[in-house]
Amino acid sequence: MSKRAVVVSALTGVALLGGTGAYAADAAKVPNPAPRVTKTSNAYIAPTASKSGSLTFTARVTDDSGIRGLRVLAYPDSxxxxxxxxxxxxxxxxxxxxxxxxxSDCKYKRTITRAQAVKAPGTWRIAVLVVAKDGGKTFLPSVSTFKVK
Known part of the structure; x- marks a missing residue:
C-alpha cells in the first residue's frame, strides 16, 4: 500500500470521527423533556364527629431518566x-x-381531622413537584381540586 493511500484513509477516518463527534455534541445540547404527570386522581373523605377523614392523591409520573420523587401540597383555593x-x-x-x-405510580395520603376541615371549608387545590433522576423538574401549581365540607 502506498503512503498516499494510507494518508487518504487516515484523513477520511478523521473526517468521519469528527462528524460523529459534532453530531454527538449537538445531541448532548438537546434538553431532556421535563417529567410528565398523568392519570391524576384524588379522593377526599370528610371527617365525622367520631372519625378522622382523609385526602388521597395518586398520579403516574414519567421521565426518561426515572423518577426521584413527587412532592404534594394541598392548599385552599382562596x-x-x-x-x-x-x-x-x-x-x-x-x-x-x-x-x-x-x-412510577405515586400515592399521597393525609389524615384530615374535623377541626382542620371546619377551619377551611371550600375548594382546595393540589400542587405537585416532580423531580427526575437526571434533575429535571415539573412544577404544577394546580393539578387537581377537591371540596372540603
Missing amino acids: RKPRPTIKELIKADAAGCKVKSAKV
Whole structure:
C-alpha cells in the first residue's frame, strides 16, 4: 500500500470521527423533556364527629431518566399567592412505586381531622413537584381540586 493511500484513509477516518463527534455534541445540547404527570386522581373523605377523614392523591409520573420523587401540597383555593417551587421542595413526599425504568405510580395520603376541615371549608387545590433522576423538574401549581365540607 502506498503512503498516499494510507494518508487518504487516515484523513477520511478523521473526517468521519469528527462528524460523529459534532453530531454527538449537538445531541448532548438537546434538553431532556421535563417529567410528565398523568392519570391524576384524588379522593377526599370528610371527617365525622367520631372519625378522622382523609385526602388521597395518586398520579403516574414519567421521565426518561426515572423518577426521584413527587412532592404534594394541598392548599385552599382562596390562598394568595399560590404555592411556589421553593415551598413544594419542603412539602410532603408521596410514596412512589417503580413500574418501569421510566414510570412510577405515586400515592399521597393525609389524615384530615374535623377541626382542620371546619377551619377551611371550600375548594382546595393540589400542587405537585416532580423531580427526575437526571434533575429535571415539573412544577404544577394546580393539578387537581377537591371540596372540603
